[in-house]
Amino acid sequence: MALPYIMLTILWLALIAYAVLGGADFGAGVWDLLYVGNKDISRRRHEFINHALGPVWEANHVWLIFLIVGLFTAFPTVFSTLSIVLFLPFTLALIGIVLRGAAFVFRVYGTRSDKYGALIWGGVFSFASAITPFILGASAAAVASGRIQVSSVNIQADMTGATWLTPFAIVIGLMAVALCAVLSSVYLSVEAEQAGDTELEQLFRLRAIIAGAITAVLGALGLILSSSEATLLWRGMLAHALPVVIVTMIVGLATAAALFTRHYRIARVLVIVETAGLLGSWGISQLPYLIPPSMTVEGAANSPGVLQVLLVGTIIGMALLLPSLYYLFSVFKLPYPAPGKEPAAANNDSLRYNKD
Amino acid sequence: MSDLLAARAQMGTSLAFHIIFASLGVGLPLLMCIAEGLALRRKDPVWMALTRRWARASAILFAIGAVSGTILSFELGLLWPTWIKFAGAVVGPAFAFEGFAFFLEAIFLGLYLYGWDRLSPRAHWLCSFPIWISGLASAWFIVSTNSWMNSPAGFVIKNGQVTNIDPLQAMFNPSTPYETTHMILACYVATGFAVAAVYGWSMLRGKRDSYHRKALMLGLALGAIAIPLQIVSGDANARFLATSQPAKLAAMEGLFHTTSGAPLEIGGLADPNTGKVYFAIEIPKGLSFLATFNPNATIRGLDSFPANDRPNPLPVHTSFDGMVASGFFALLVGWLFWLIYFLRKRKVPENRLLLIGIVLAGPLSFLAIELGWMVTELGRQPWVIYGYLRTADAVTTAPWLNISFLVFSFIYVILAIALIFFLLRLARTPLPKMEWAEVATGKSLAQDQGIAV
Numbered sequence: 001m002a003l004p005y006i007m008l009t010i011l012w013l014a015l016i017a018y019a020v021l022g023g024a025d026f027g028a029g030v031w032d033l034l035y036v037g038n039k040d041i042s043r044r045r046h047e048f049i050n051h052a053l054g055p056v057w058e059a060n061h062v063w064l065i066f067l068i069v070g071l072f073t074a075f076p077t078v079f080s081t082l083s084i085v086l087f088l089p090f091t092l093a094l095i096g097i098v099l100r101g102a103a104f105v106f107r108v109y110g111t112r113s114d115k116y117g118a119l120i121w122g123g124v125f126s127f128a129s130a131i132t133p134f135i136l137g138a139s140a141a142a143v144a145s146g147r148i149q150v151s152s153v154n155i156q157a158d159m160t161g162a163t164w165l166t167p168f169a170i171v172i173g174l175m176a177v178a179l180c181a182v183l184s185s186v187y188l189s190v191e192a193e194q195a196g197d198t199e200l201e202q203l204f205r206l207r208a209i210i211a212g213a214i215t216a217v218l219g220a221l222g223l224i225l226s227s228s229e230a231t232l233l234w235r236g237m238l239a240h241a242l243p244v245v246i247v248t249m250i251v252g253l254a255t256a257a258a259l260f261t262r263h264y265r266i267a268r269v270l271v272i273v274e275t276a277g278l279l280g281s282w283g284i285s286q287l288p289y290l291i292p293p294s295m296t297v298e299g300a301a302n303s304p305g306v307l308q309v310l311l312v313g314t315i316i317g318m319a320l321l322l323p324s325l326y327y328l329f330s331v332f333k334l335p336y337p338a339p340g341k342e343p344a345a346a347n348n349d350s351l352r353y354n355k356d
Numbered sequence: 357m358s359d360l361l362a363a364r365a366q367m368g369t370s371l372a373f374h375i376i377f378a379s380l381g382v383g384l385p386l387l388m389c390i391a392e393g394l395a396l397r398r399k400d401p402v403w404m405a406l407t408r409r410w411a412r413a414s415a416i417l418f419a420i421g422a423v424s425g426t427i428l429s430f431e432l433g434l435l436w437p438t439w440i441k442f443a444g445a446v447v448g449p450a451f452a453f454e455g456f457a458f459f460l461e462a463i464f465l466g467l468y469l470y471g472w473d474r475l476s477p478r479a480h481w482l483c484s485f486p487i488w489i490s491g492l493a494s495a496w497f498i499v500s501t502n503s504w505m506n507s508p509a510g511f512v513i514k515n516g517q518v519t520n521i522d523p524l525q526a527m528f529n530p531s532t533p534y535e536t537t538h539m540i541l542a543c544y545v546a547t548g549f550a551v552a553a554v555y556g557w558s559m560l561r562g563k564r565d566s567y568h569r570k571a572l573m574l575g576l577a578l579g580a581i582a583i584p585l586q587i588v589s590g591d592a593n594a595r596f597l598a599t600s601q602p603a604k605l606a607a608m609e610g611l612f613h614t615t616s617g618a619p620l621e622i623g624g625l626a627d628p629n630t631g632k633v634y635f636a637i638e639i640p641k642g643l644s645f646l647a648t649f650n651p652n653a654t655i656r657g658l659d660s661f662p663a664n665d666r667p668n669p670l671p672v673h674t675s676f677d678g679m680v681a682s683g684f685f686a687l688l689v690g691w692l693f694w695l696i697y698f699l700r701k702r703k704v705p706e707n708r709l710l711l712i713g714i715v716l717a718g719p720l721s722f723l724a725i726e727l728g729w730m731v732t733e734l735g736r737q738p739w740v741i742y743g744y745l746r747t748a749d750a751v752t753t754a755p756w757l758n759i760s761f762l763v764f765s766f767i768y769v770i771l772a773i774a775l776i777f778f779l780l781r782l783a784r785t786p787l788p789k790m791e792w793a794e795v796a797t798g799k800s801l802a803q804d805q806g807i808a809v
Contacts, residue, residue, distance in 0.1 A: 055470035058422050058462040066455045068429045072440050073448025080441040083433030087754035094430045098423045098767060105419040106774050121774075157754035302445050302521075309523045310449045317456035324463045324486070331467060331474050 003308065004301035007074040008290075010314060011067060012283050016276045018063035020183060023176075023275070025057050027184025029100060029129020030177060031207065032122065045200060046122070050108050052191055055332045057104060059325065064097070073310055075300045077150075078290050082139075085148050087157040089139045089164045096132030099124050130177055137176025141169035141222075144282060145230040146292040168222065168229035175218035179275060181211040186255075186271045190264040191333075201264075208267070209259050216252055219278070232292045236285025244284055248277030360748055362757035363435045366764055368733070370427050372726055373768050377421030379725060381461070382495050382540065383547020384414055385488035387574060388468075392481045401795040402567050405788055406574075408472070408795070415469050416778055420771060422462065427764070435757075439740055439750035445518055446511045447504045447526040454497035460490040477796070492540060499539045502732070503531035505741050507600050513744070530600060534593045535732075541586040542728065546721040548579030549686050553718020554783075556711045567787060569704045576714070579721070580690035587683060591646070598647045601742065602656040603665065604735035607672040609643050610636070613657040618643040623677055626669040631659075633673070667737045675730040682724035689713040 028049045072079035083090060103125035107118055142148060142164035158164065185208035192201040226234040237245050251274045258267035288296045301307065357365070388410050395403035429451075432440045444451070464486040471480055504510075510526030511518050552575030555568045597605040605611075610626030610633040611618055620643040624636025641651040648655075658666050693714065696705040740747040788795050 055466040058419065059459070059466055061422060061426070062455070062459045062462050065426060065429055066452075066459065068433075069448070069451040069455045072433065072444035073452050076441045076444035076448065079433050079444060080437040083430075083437045083440070084752055084754055087434055087752065088756075090430060090434055091760060094427060094434075095763065095767065097426055101419060101423040101426075102771055102774070105416050106778060117777075155753070157752070159755060302448065303519070306445065306449065306521050306523050310452055313449055313453050313456070317453065317459075321456060321459055321463075324460055328463045328466055331471055 011070050020272045020275050021060035023180040024183040026129045026133045027180035029126040030181045032126035078300045084155045089135045093135040096128040100128035133176040133180045134173040138164045138169040138173035141172035144233045168225040171222045178215040241281045241285035244281040359757045360751050362761045363751045366761040374424040379543040379546050382491040382543035389484035401790045401792045404795045436750045447501050449523045450497045450501045450527045454494045457490040457494035496536045499536045500527050500532045503535040504529045507531040534596050538589045544582040548575045549721040550718040551575030553715045556714035560711050583687045606658045607667040607669040608676040610673040611657045614660045616654045617641040617652045618655040626673040672735045675727040679724045679727040682720040686717040689717045
């Protein structure tokens with residue numbers, strides 16, 4: 001495989017990682033926004049989400065940074081062009097990302113002692129969590145639709161939404177929000193089951209199924225709209241991306257089946273595959289273009305020398321990163337105890353240290 | 357405001373905000389690593405209580421650092437698309453490597469902040485090492501990209517196209533050793549004195565116990581070791597500028613005319629309209645001597661550059677002198693403290709005036725960082741990539757930059773207010789009883805959220 005395509009694959013995998021990790025964090029906020037009802041469950045769900053996100057959200061968020069720097073290193077003109085054309089949606093998404101991250105820590109700190117602080121920052125957190133994936137999804141749709149012309153000398157910012165507020169873009173934006181909601185409710189079902197909280201488990205399961213159905217409907221709608229609004233994507237979906245599209249649809253159904261039968265761990269794996277399939281089919285179907293209809297992968301790639309350095313650095317970086325990431329999730333997300341620690345000794349750290 | 361000015365204002369505000377958290381992100385993990393190491397080695401509840409307190413403050417500080425860093429990475433494209441096309445192509449890998457370093461930092465930070473009850477004490481302590489090491493690495497990588505803007509290397513311009521790119525040569529450009537050292541030391545100086553200032557303030561208000569003394573001493577130890585190295589590094593920087601960016605040096609020193617045996621102007625206002633420095637203390641031949649060790653050497657003044665290639669010496673000279681003055685003040689305070697400490701046979705000096713000095717040195721050290729960046733950035737103007745790309749040519753064509761600047765400024769104000777509120781509340785929470793069993797199994801962040809882990 002040519003160097004630009006290797007780098008593109010790495011970036012796309014990072015995009016998938018951001019979607020399945022960061023996306024789920026967004027989804028958790030979406031559920032906060034939608035929930036009204038029993039106070040006790042609401043509080044428990046709230047704290048459950050804080051607990052699930054606390055240790056990992058910052059690491060999840062870094063995938064986005066990696067994506068941006070990777071993009072402007074491997075494909076400088078693509079990042080530069082998108083930054084101009086999509087100035088407004090990117091700025092809005094950025095504001096959403098910033099407010100969400102800050103609001104989350106503030107909310108965690110405000111939970112116990114400060115009612116109004118928790119309320120305000122909780123509101124900001126959930127609102128920003130819903131808006132941001134919508135804008136990111138709509139921006140992705142703007143790229144896929146082929147409406148971003150880069151052949152002209154003077155690239156102009158699209159401040160009116162001609163590229164990123166089309167019916168197609170709106171549908172894809174909504175689909176992104178729904179997908180985040182699915183991801184988070186599936187993960188939270190697993191964690192609620194582990195914690196032995198049946199009530200929350202039921203709550204998240206039901207939500208996962210509903211949001212999954214909505215995602216499927218929006219996905220179908222997006223596909224239909226793409227036949228007229230994003231013709232290049234549509235043709236790709238029916239041609240070289242067809243196998244991925246079919247697998248993605250089957251996996252979607254399998255996810256629903258796993259949730260119905262309460263096989264949450266299987267559902268978690270499946271929903272990750274599903275997300276990878278959705279993003280993968282988008283990427284594959286618009287090949288060889290990065291920004292259709294004029295900017296190709298090869299044409300936009302940085303010089304081979306830089307890509308080589310970047311690739312070597314990425315391999316070294318991943319060799320450090322992936323085990324660390326596994327360690328992080330093994331400590332906070334896997335059921336078995338972390339390395340270097342017997343579960344029974346949880347409250348005897350000091351005593352254990354004395355024996356050392 | 358013109359679009360260019362709005363974009364510069366937004367970028368400047370973003371950097372000025374982020375650099376505080378970035379510096380603490382480099383310095384605080386080292387302090388936590390030392391404090392926790394001491395706590396475990398001596399089974400000292402006071403060191404452990406300090407570590408835990410700092411970890412809780414770090415949770416907020418680092419989150420704000422992460423989001424403000426995200427703003428910057430977006431702004432590189434949103435405000436300066438032409439610049440990022442150039443810089444991304446040549447020195448992009450340094451950004452990418454910084455991304456990895458930051459990633460590792462975030463991962464181990466999650467483990468460190470939330471893993472008190474899930475990791476053995478030793479494993480927990482070991483998690484602090486990757487945090488400060490990757491903090492150091494990310495500072496190095498990111499400052500190397502700024503160095504590249506000051507002394508661009510690793511590419512050739514042929515027919516208007518950037519070719520023959522060598523990203524490693526770009527990363528290790530001539531300015532890199534000077535700038536990276538200076539910034540990393542600055543992180544340690546500022547964090548050390550900031551920590552000392554926080555506890556010095558409490559001691560001024562009567563809290564003179566072992567908890568406050570230990571924190572004060574650790575902060576001042578870091579600060580007092582780093583600050584003389586920093587002054588040496590700063591001197592090397594200035595000397596390097598004499599050959600690498602003479603226009604910047606001339607602006608820093610308020611030197612309008614090329615002069616043999618140039619004097620050193622301390623303080624004062626360098627007025628570019630009249631070409632004079634007002635109200636300055638002048639040391640004859642001082643600049644020539646400092647820059648070359650030869651009191652009669654010729655130093656290039658601003659007039660040796662075309663008018664549209666000159667930086668404005670007024671803010672650059674003032675910022676430079678402010679930075680140097682803050683640095684020397686911190687040096688004085690830090691060394692005085694340790695001098696008295698050792699003269700008095702290892703008794704912590706609690707003299708009121710000295711404590712006031714320590715409290716001042718904290719914010720002044722951060723002021724020095726801000727002013728230092730003003731010198732670097734304003735001193736490079738009108739270029740954004742020195743000699744190759746002008747700032748005015750790098751700015752985006754997107755409209756509404758004034759509104760964007762206002763919105764982001766508003767966000768920073770909100771974040772700052774909320775941050776100060778939460779930090780103050782954290783500072784007011786009562787300390788645990790200083791017994792090892794009590795402190796070592798104290799509440800963690802996760803428990804604070806009301807969930808049994």
